[in-house]
Amino acid sequence: MSKDLVTNDLAALVVLAAGQGTRMRSATPKVLHSVLGLPLIDHVLSAAAPTNPNSTLVVVGHQREQVEAHVTSKYSHAQAVVQDQQNGTGHAVSVALENLPDTTVGSVLVVAGDTPLLTTTDIAELISSSTGAAAAVLTAHLGNADGYGRIVRSANGDVEKIVEHRDASDAELAITEVNSGVYCFDLALLRSALSQLGTNNSQGEMYLTDVIEILRRDGQAIHAHVTSAENILGVNDRKQLAQVGKILRHRILDKWMLAGVTIQDPESTWIESTVCIDEDVTLLPNVRLTGETSVQSGAVIGPDCSLENTRVLENATVIKSTTNGAVIGENATVGPYAYLRPGTVLGTGAKAGGFVEIKNAQLGDGAKVPHLSYVGDAVIGEGSNIGAATIFVNYDGITKHQTIVGKHVRIGSDTMLVAPVTIGDGAYTAAGSVITEDVPAGAMGVGRARQRNILDWVLRRRPGSDSAKAAVAD
Ligand code: UD1
Ligand code: CA
Numbered sequence: 359m360s361k362d363l364v365t366n367d368l369a370a371l372v373v374l375a376a377g378q379g380t381r382m383r384s385a386t387p388k389v390l391h392s393v394l395g396l397p398l399i400d401h402v403l404s405a406a407a408p409t410n411p412n413s414t415l416v417v418v419g420h421q422r423e424q425v426e427a428h429v430t431s432k433y434s435h436a437q438a439v440v441q442d443q444q445n446g447t448g449h450a451v452s453v454a455l456e457n458l459p460d461t462t463v464g465s466v467l468v469v470a471g472d473t474p475l476l477t478t479t480d481i482a483e484l485i486s487s488s489t490g491a492a493a494a495v496l497t498a499h500l501g502n503a504d505g506y507g508r509i510v511r512s513a514n515g516d517v518e519k520i521v522e523h524r525d526a527s528d529a530e531l532a533i534t535e536v537n538s539g540v541y542c543f544d545l546a547l548l549r550s551a552l553s554q555l556g557t558n559n560s561q562g563e564m565y566l567t568d569v570i571e572i573l574r575r576d577g578q579a580i581h582a583h584v585t586s587a588e589n590i591l592g593v594n595d596r597k598q599l600a601q602v603g604k605i606l607r608h609r610i611l612d613k614w615m616l617a618g619v620t621i622q623d624p625e626s627t628w629i630e631s632t633v634c635i636d637e638d639v640t641l642l643p644n645v646r647l648t649g650e651t652s653v654q655s656g657a658v659i660g661p662d663c664s665l666e667n668t669r670v671l672e673n674a675t676v677i678k679s680t681t682n683g684a685v686i687g688e689n690a691t692v693g694p695y696a697y698l699r700p701g702t703v704l705g706t707g708a709k710a711g712g713f714v715e716i717k718n719a720q721l722g723d724g725a726k727v728p729h730l731s732y733v734g735d736a737v738i739g740e741g742s743n744i745g746a747a748t749i750f751v752n753y754d755g756i757t758k759h760q761t762i763v764g765k766h767v768r769i770g771s772d773t774m775l776v777a778p779v780t781i782g783d784g785a786y787t788a789a790g791s792v793i794t795e796d797v798p799a800g801a802m803g804v805g806r807a808r809q810r811n812i813l814d815w816v817l818r819r820r821p822g823s824d825s826a827k828a829a830v831a832d
Contacts, residue, residue, distance in 0.1 A: 368409050376441040389471035396632065399428075402474060413457070413458065447539075452564075472594070477589055488581060493570060494541065495520070495580070501534070503534055505523050506536035507539075518574055588605055640660075643661045645659050645662075645663045651667060666683070671706075674688065687706045690708045692709075696712070696716070702716045703721070705721055709727065727744040734753070736750050742764070748773045748775065765784065774792040780797075783799045785797045
């Protein structure tokens with residue numbers, strides 16, 4: 359994809375997103391449904407971003423508060439334009455253009471908010487094919503063209519008009535070349551054609567597609583750029599959402615494999631569009647990397663991992679684990695069956711082992727929590743070891759409290775560290791202790807009842823039992 363596409367005369371990008379999206383059957387506006395971690399409209403905006411338009415106008419209508427809030431908070435350069443009544447795509451574009459000064463000249467790129475597979479290359483090629491024409495339209499040949507507008511060409515191949523499916527004759531329905539809904543227009547000519555649009559069609563709407571015929575009648579040239587059927591797929595229902603998701607998923611996997619990432623089983627691997635992966639990372643089967651996750655070189659993830667907003671540093675390994683908002687240090691090891699929650703930071707060579715849950719806690723370099731523990735709201739110094747089944751008792755039912763464990767500490771198995779509490783550098787705790795008071799550096803903290811043995815208890819209280827027999831046998 360050409361990422362450095364800059365056109366000096368792209369006056370505006372118009373994104374159509376005011377429609378109802380009825381077939382999604384959803385309380386969420388269609389263009390805010392996500393594929394591979396990004397709402398549909400974000401895919402479109404990012405494909406078009408390298409065109410560097412002077413203004414970006416997003417036409418909103420149905421559920422406009424949600425769409426507007428999303429778009430304007432995430433894209434500071436975008437402006438939401440309200441189309442109160444959805445009187446058709448031609449009406450939507452003319453409402454958008456009212457926000458450009460009359461003196462503006464140049465080209466206008468129009469895209470629909472529900473075509474997330476559109477590529478920057480498609481857009482760049484469409485824009486260059488518009489040279490010398492009043493309009494260029496992006497088209498594709500579809501096996502099943504149902505629902506799409508058909509591209510009607512003259513005998514010599516010139517684009518004559520676009521006929522909507524519902525308004526098409528039998529001969530026109532046989533045409534396989536369809537309108538993608540993406541166009542590049544000359545602004546002045548588009549304005550003049552829009553002012554002539556009628557509503558004489560099966561839906562009684564102002565069709566943007568009719569602009570093509572109007573321009574032709576005025577003797578203007580119309581160009582078409584043909585792309586692959588896949589790239590123009592629109593999302594109208596949740597089946598199409600999944601279909602588009604599958605295509606996008608494989609595009610992303612192919613990109614990372616070509617960039618040097620080993621993906622053992624692409625069929626079971628999900629990588630969202632927002633993820634970053636270095637060369638020589640290995641992803642084993644059944645791995646999901648989502649949100650702002652990044653993975654550095656040499657790391658091995660999987661099998662069976664789900665990493666959300668997680669940073670994995672060089673040569674770390676993560677096995678059968680779930681993480682969210684964690685940083686996994688260089689050479690650190692995680693899992694199997696670890697659960698790392700937001701605020702977890704593992705230092706270099708640190709370990710979060712089997713059945714370990716960690717939240718809002720930092721483990722220093724080489725610190726280890728190997729087995730069956732909960733660590734919440736803690737700082738653990740370098741080289742310390744947390745014995746099996748230790749619990750950081752961070753919650754008193756009202757507030758969360760912090761535990762500080764110094765360097766090279768040895769916490770005995772099954773210790774309860776009742777926060778707030780501090781264990782000094784080099785200190786130990788005895789297995790099974792409930793530690794409610796600070797343990798000074800170098801001390802052994804013992805917080806448990808002293809053991810006593812009641813001799814011959816079994817012989818007296820369980821006479822004749824297998825245990826009693828075992829106890830007296832030599
Ligand atoms: C449109 C095209 C059709 C093309 C198809 C490609 C028209 C008349 N038809 O049909 O030729 O093959 O896209 O997917 O343009 N919208 C508004 N305001 C409105 C109406 C629609 O903003 O008043 C937005 C919708 O939210 C959507 C886009 O415009 O993002 C396209 O509208 P939609 O109703 O989906 O058009 P199609 O019937 O798919
Ligand atoms: Ca559509």
